Amino acid sequence: MQVVGLTTPQEVFVASKERKFRINEILVIDDPHQGPLIGEVVEANSYNRFIPLSINHDFVDARVIESLERLGYSISEDEINIARVKLRNEANFPITTGAKVHLPEFSEVKDLLVRSTPQEGLALGEIKNTEETADTMDENLKGLFYVYTKGEKKKTKNVPFLLDLKSFQQYPHIGIFGGSGSGKSYGLRVIMEELMLKEVPAIILDPHYEMDFSSKEEDLKGAPDFKSAFKKFQIGEDIGVEFLALGKRDLLDLLSAVKPLTEAMSSAVEILHRRGDTLLSFSSRLELLAEALELGRLRIEKMLQQDIELQEREKYKKMKELLEEYPNIPLVSVQGIAWRLRRLQASGLFNHNIKPVKEALLQGKLAVIQGPIWLLQVFSTYLLANLYRARRDYKDGELRGNASGEYFPPFVIATDEAHNFAPKGYDAPSKGIITEIAQEGRKYGVFLVLATQRPTLLDETVTAQLNTKIIFRTVRGHDIATITEETDIGAEEAKRLPYLPSGDAFVSSPLFGRTVAIRVRLPYTKSPHTLNPFEEIKNYRQKAQDRLLDLLEVHLPIYETNLLKVIQALNAEAPDLKLEVRTLKESLENLVKNGKLKKEDTPFGAMYYGQT
Template sequence: MQIVGQTTQLEAWVASRTRKFHINEILIIEDRDHRHPKAEVIETRTFNRYIPLASEQSNLVDTSVLEGLRSVGFDIEDEEIHLGKLRLIEELPTPIRVGAPARVPSFAEVEDLLIKRKPHEGLTLGVIQGSREIAKDMPESLQNVALLFDKENGVGEQGGVPFVFDYRSMDQYPHIGIFGGSGSGKSFGLRVLLEELMLKQVPAVVFDPHFELTFDQEFPNLPEDFRHSFKKRFVTLDAGEDIGIEFSELIADDIVSLLRASSGSITDAMETAIKALHKKSDSFLTYSTRMANLAEALDNEKEIREQSRDEYLNPNDRERVKLLNDLLVKYKDKVGGFSGTLRSVLRRLTRLEMEGVFTSAGTKKVEEAFAKRQLVVIRGSMYFLNVFAFYVVRKLYRKRRDYRDSIQKGRPVEEKFPPFVIITDEAHNFAPKGDVPAPAKGVLKEIAQEGRKYGVFLVFATQRPALLDDTITAQLSTKLVFRTVRSVDIAVIKEETDITAEEAARLPYLSSGTAFLSSAITGRTTAVRIRVSKTTSPHFKNPFEELEEGFAEQDEKVWEAVLPSLPIDASNLNAYLTEIGRKVGRLLSFDELEKTLEDFVDQGRLLKVSTPFGARYNKA
């Protein structure tokens, strides 16, 4: 292997007669003047005499490369030649020497480049692409820590150097983005990341709109020494049931955000009324009652004015009239004098209350889980999670910030509050780009910019990075990019990462489970094959396999019920329905039993024979 063609301080071409180059593999260029620099293969090509375009100076191969091949002794008309385009790991002061030999390094020569943390110190996410040959002399402590999976062969060997993410460096380079289209492996990658956080016992809260982030079901067919139980490492909370919003903790702006999230939009008059009527530490009952009373007072203003001057009212009525009149005096001008506005707000608030949004549970269960260093999965519809996210995130963040500020200022601290990670799937719904309203957007942007100082970090997973808030996207120091097809999303990825033009061109064609990891922590973009997860989603099974298995199980029950009744006369199926139904555990219709018997005939289990009295089903 040797360098051919024109070279620069950053790129070069390497050629070989006998060895094909592997995408993303690392090579060492034996150029003494540059102290034997390392380079990564970012593009591979092979051509031979059966591709005459090569000798006709086609744009498939650069002219300078062809001339370089000739100058170092390659016969491009008759030989099969393998080419690799190299990108140097570090920029050089001058171009690399043409003709310099290149070779595959030993593991020891690139260990510092590839391994930033040992597996027990970091998050073992997968295997570095193109590292199989280097891994041959890798120490045993790095072997079999990141097994791989494919649908054809199942769980297989590691086959390369493990990629171990140095999560401890997030205090300097915070926040992670996980981008990828449907079927790209994004959700699989998120699951692996969460497993690793649980293994390191990092407290975290994840908002799960797909009801798939549970970790009590083991991935099938894992080797014994790769298995791990996470049942004590996570808790699952259903929004509106196990966790809710303490209304008394809300300020007026929070109520406005809540109603915008739940109702789509509110008018300026509604916002004015919400803020005018709110008092600090209001419960839902006191606030909603005040609003309902004022609406009643506005509807009956004339009668209330007259009754307030009536000397003959009984004490109870007098007290009620005084209450309504006082509300009119205090709030009428502040709310615009229209009861319809108040009733619109009240309907929206009552809907949230009936759906279980307002409870006294608050974030108590989340805080208890954090004290145990657990992962908390908050499940619910996107509507519910949008409503809850701003409250949960803000409250947890403030507790952590207040705890750190107290330590910094030397104030006594009653209770520790640990650093933690916030994870959202479908992140563009929680922090959308532009002026799209979202209640949690403000606090998430604050954490993106300031959270590092307090030990609060974000992991944002989304299929649509182009729809994610620009400020947050810019603060994601690490981006895990899976297969992405949309040009607008690829444009955002190119702008926000250091992936090359060649890597960007590969994004629409990446295999599921393979990603480019671009990070300020590693200082370069690394192609990674995500390891097999130790757990599986409850939705893991293929729905069509599920369909076949479900009906096969059902047919077996009917078969066991039918056997004692054979032979069965086709003209008298009704006589068998009750007995077969009792054995199966449900009532079968005439048509269903007839179809099932015919299916058994097609399967070769039964024979359908003709008799003078009609068809009869016998065991085959």
């Protein structure tokens, strides 16, 4: 391999008759005047006598062809492999044409490729096309995990991609971008597994109910067990909001998360909420005030002049007092607040508190927060603000010399569908706290891992703070434009983004100083959603048929004239079946069609019987 054609301090062409080049592989150029220079293949082509070099003017030109001929290449006979190589660091002056090029030993590029150790870094995957270099790699870096290639699970043979955990202090926050089916969710799962292995406290907001780490991936020898490393919490069932601890700001955020509040509603909440209010006291005040506003002062005073029961008299007295205390609050505002509060109450949000989540973080576990997206938006506003405040208060107290404050650990916040929590162009309840953490969390040891299919829809302030970006297959032009603006991805990588195989990604990180092409490792655990939906249909029908066949066994043979009696017995034994004559007849015919039963015509109609 040697340099050919016109060279610049930034890139060169490398040619070879023996070896085909691969995109993203690392080459070392032995320039006689500048010493070894490291470069990366960004474009590769092969030519033979049936494909003239002159047809690809955008890649090679006459000067390259002339250079090849002078270096002894036979344009008309040899197969010629040509790569465009971009230098890792700009050279002092153009590279010497004819300079030899070789594949690097690991020691030559170790500082470029590996910035951490398996013990202190997150092993996210392998650096693509580094097999030859990996042969001379340190033994402790070989075969760290499995990758899925060509339909098979295999031990990695490439250099591992290790993201230094300690570098978060300098380069905080990770963004994961990619379209549906690109491997984005697997990438997020891998990061969560690595955090659990390092016992880093973390929270993940899980709107798709897929972040369960109980089931191991099959055929992965030595895969760790994560059952005790994470805890799942359902909003409204396991965790919630303690109403008594809510301040006015928290309550406003929760109510506006259900549906945005008008200015009048916000003012009403500020006035009506009192320090020390319980859910019962606040909701009762709302309902009583709404009723009082509907009745009006005159009707209430008229009722008080009548002879009514003591309990009723007390109720009308309270109504009158509320009207006197809050004379300027519109009825529609009170009704709107009450409706939002009832919806939150119906979700079970106020039945629990966040103490279990805090305990999980203190134990160094991953807390998986599950719920519908709207409820996650509501709850995360309160949860993240509360936890971030606990960590910030502890660190601020420590800096002030007040070591007596209650310890709260650094932690990571992760979420899929991040554009729903910090959207671009409009306010969302959780947007404020996520933006604050994106900008200031590094100082307190609170970091973000945000995954989204639509980076264009993610708030620009948040996107700009994501120092490490992992980009999977992306098709939309607007999203690709956003990615190229926010990363150091070049035109070559941008062109490849719509065609990346699932699981392949580009990593843009200031820690590496360049875009790194990786393949994400195979997760140690399985997502609950890995079953193909069409396989799901098949499996469900099979189970339903097997169950019905077991129930029918004691009634065989079954005559067509006796179906009603069989149905009564089956419905008594399994009421959920809710069989009718028509549906049982169809089920029997299907069992015959699938070879589970046999059918015979008799003078008394069809008879269904077993195989034996």
